[in-house]
Amino acid sequence: MINSRNLSQRGLTCQVLNLRSSHFRKLNMVGNFSHLRTLNLDFSSSLCSFREDCFTCMPNLKCLSLCETRIANLWTTNSALSKLPSLVELRFQHCLCCDDTGPHPASSGGKSTDSCQLDSGLCVGAPSPFDGDYFWHMNTEEADIYDEVESTFDDSSDSEVDFTNHCREPNMLEAGCDVIPAWNGLVDLQSEISFGPLPMQDEDESSSSCNSKRISSFVPKRYISCHPSPICYEKHYREYMIASLPSLKVLDNLPIRKIDRERANIIFSQHFEYLPYRRKKKENVVSILHNREIKAGCNHSQNWKRKPLYVSAMSQYSYSRSLSAAKVGSTAWPLLHPLSILGSVLGGENRNFRPRQFEYHPSDSSLMAFGTLDGEVVVINHENGKIVSYIPSLGAMNGVLGLCWLKKYPSKLIAGSDNGSLRLYDIKHISSRNKGIHSGVHSVNFDDFDQLTSVHVNSTNDWFVASGYSKNVALYDIGCGRRLQVFTDMHRGHINVVKFANHSPSIFATSSFDQDVKMWDLRQKPIFPCYTASSTRGNVMVCFSPDDYYLLVSAVDNEVKQLLAADGRLHLNFNIVSTGSSQNYTRSYYMNGRDYIISGSCDENVVRICCAQTGRRLRDISLEGKSLEDNSMFC
Structure with missing residues (x-):
């Protein structure tokens, strides 16, 4: 009997390895699997990623099936699969012909079929290595090893290798394409998808209308896909895989023809970047x-x-x-640096902080300030994990929602909380073990701004603006420490974020959940905006590019656009796929100057990096796993 805990270390001599419905989170197989030809990981619902070199021990693997797993990242998945030189058939979903009782004929070892067979959906040739009856044709040494693997079921989602024989009984759709009856209108298709984009539903539609539309739009004329892994929902998933894996002959039971590969290469060059700055x-x-x-x-x-x-x-x-x-x-795997925020403050007392907002220092790249839900402000060196300054809430602040450094005075920053409190701190005079007794000596209080959500300082450090759950924006004088003016009714809805330009001290932009972004100039009385640009959903944030040439606008559910700052015309739409959630709040920022933008949303565990000039996707970075603890941040 083979112990599942050292199976991945020892390896096996079988040619077919069936690990359907296994419970492991990350695949890491380093033993000797040189004889392996087929690996089936279908319905391993905890499997979300691969180790970088997990397939290097399988030089002869030809067929790999990963239906209904949690695999979602195109980049890390492709990087891992590229270590399989013999891979010719890959499956992340079952692709069926609508008028057929089995898989597409090309799934039988990638054999070519003519157009008549494609249209008619006839199933010819030998059974696919993934079909249910295939294992009846295997030799003894190729047998399914389920009965040989010791059952050591582990409920922990953090277990990285746990081979188990606790399989759920497959239904008719799971049992294999060869036993699925012809579609007769009685099969529930709500769990099935097509290759097309997901339809967006209006929020005011009834649930029955949504379901009927979803079913009809998910069923294509010729093919039906069932049991997809999340990676199948990625835009241009099929083209990305075909272009990235030149030896692949069959993907999701569909043959890869010459015209398919040519089209995939074109789409890849239009929507993805192989390396930054178009490096070849x-x-x-x-x-x-x-x-x-x-x-x-x-x-x-x-x-x-x-x-x-x-x-x-x-x-x-x-x-x-x-x-x-x-x-x-x-490498396709980012170097995630977990930053422990369990700090030693208050004379040696350990505090478990709850961060809410963070801002990098404008001149010292090793420093970062973050505000907590308890009203504290902490300045930390994220390279060595040491706290530089600690500012307690003193009962005067609630959750810190606004932070902004002063560029000309890099030891000073402004913090604003959701109860309206606004303060200017000089961290040069505040230690990491500050007990809060004399912290008021090195801070300046400003008039409150009720229900504050955002603060930002202008380029000359003379003024700052504040916005919140209202239609108003307040202007403050930093030098004299008082509020100069409140501009009212600037939007039809509350203003989520206000940002000054990086080089023009009187220019600022506002973004609102009323779907509008507006540009304002303090040299003119800001009653009317310089211009207004609209999104199709509520705007979460806006920011200027470092040279003030562009505006980056982020609306709810991955609607990210780049506008010309001069007149608000659309320059680029990043076309990030939406999830359909009205609560999926999206934020985007520029990085490396204005070469790239980085975007993330609260309902998704992924951040996306796109070229700011072409809109092409460079990389997605998944943030999940056992290292993501409540008391950690990632840099």
Whole structure:
């Protein structure tokens, strides 16, 4: 009998390994599986990701099935699958012909079929390695090893390797494509999807109307997909897989023809970036640094000999881009740095903070300030995990919802809480073990702004603005510590975020759940906006690009757009797939200058990185697993 806990370490000599309905979260197989030809992981509902090298021990694996798992990330999945040089058939869902009683004929080892067979849906040839009856045709040494694996069921979702034979009884759709009857209108299709985009439903539609529309739109004319893994919902999933895995011949029971691969390559180039800044091949960080030193040496030598330069030196910005591309290209798995926020404050007392808002320091990249739901403000060095300054709530603040550093005075920041309290702090005079006795000496109080949600300082550090659950925006003078004016009725709904431009001290933008984004100029009396731009859903936030050339607008449920800051015209729509949730609040920011944007939503455990010039997706980063604890943040 084989112990499931060391199965992945020892390996097996069988050619077919059936691990349907297993309970493990992350696949990590490092033993000897060189004889393995077929691996079935269908209905492993806890499986959400792969270890980077989990398939390197399977050089001869040809067929892999992953229906109804939790696999969702295109990038890490493709990176893991690229270690399978012999893979020709891959399945994340069952794809059936509507008028057929079995899988598409191409699933039988990837054999080609003519157009007549495709249209008629005839099932010909040998059974697929994934079909239910296939295991009846195997030799003894290829037998299903379920009965050989020791049953050690583990309810913990954090167990990374747990092979188990606790299989739920498959229904007619699960049992295999060869036993599914012809569609007669009696089969419940609500759990099935098509290859098309998910339809959006209006919130005021009745549930019965939603269900009927969902069923009719999910059933294509020729093919029906059932038991999909979440990765199948990703936009251009099929094209991405075909373009990224050149040896693949069959995907989801459908053959990959030459025209399919050509189309996939075109779509991939339109919607995805292989490497940052359109790099065509991966670069080595050491090589980039070596080339920089060589060119620097050439320049120094030529200057010393007073000869003209013939070597064109790259700018520091170009080297920065090259290094960024090399780092991203080195692995699809991001280096997540868990930041423990269980700090030692108050004379040695340990506090378990509950962060709500955070802002990176404008000049020291190692520092970050975060506000908590308990009204505390903490400045931490996220590189070494040490608390630099701690500001207790003192009973005056509730949850901190607004934070903003002063760029000209980098030791000062403004914090605003949801009860309207506004304060300016100088962290240079506040230690990490501050007991709060004299903290008021190094802070400035401003007039309250009721139900505050956002604060932001202008480029000259003269003023800051505040917004909240109202239609108003308040302007404050930082130097004299008082409120100058309240601009009323600037939107039809409450103003979620207000942001000053990075270089123009009088220009600011507001975003509201009334679906409008407006640009304002303090040099004109802000009764009428410079312009108004609208979204189809409520706007969660807005921010300027570092050079003030663009506005990045984020609306509910992944509606992310880039506008020209000059007049509000649409420059780019990032076309991130929506979830259909009206509570999926989305925020987006610029990164690495204005080269890329990073976007995340509260109902999803993924952040997306897209090119700010083309809109193409560079990478999705999944944030899940046992390392995501309540007292951790990720940088």
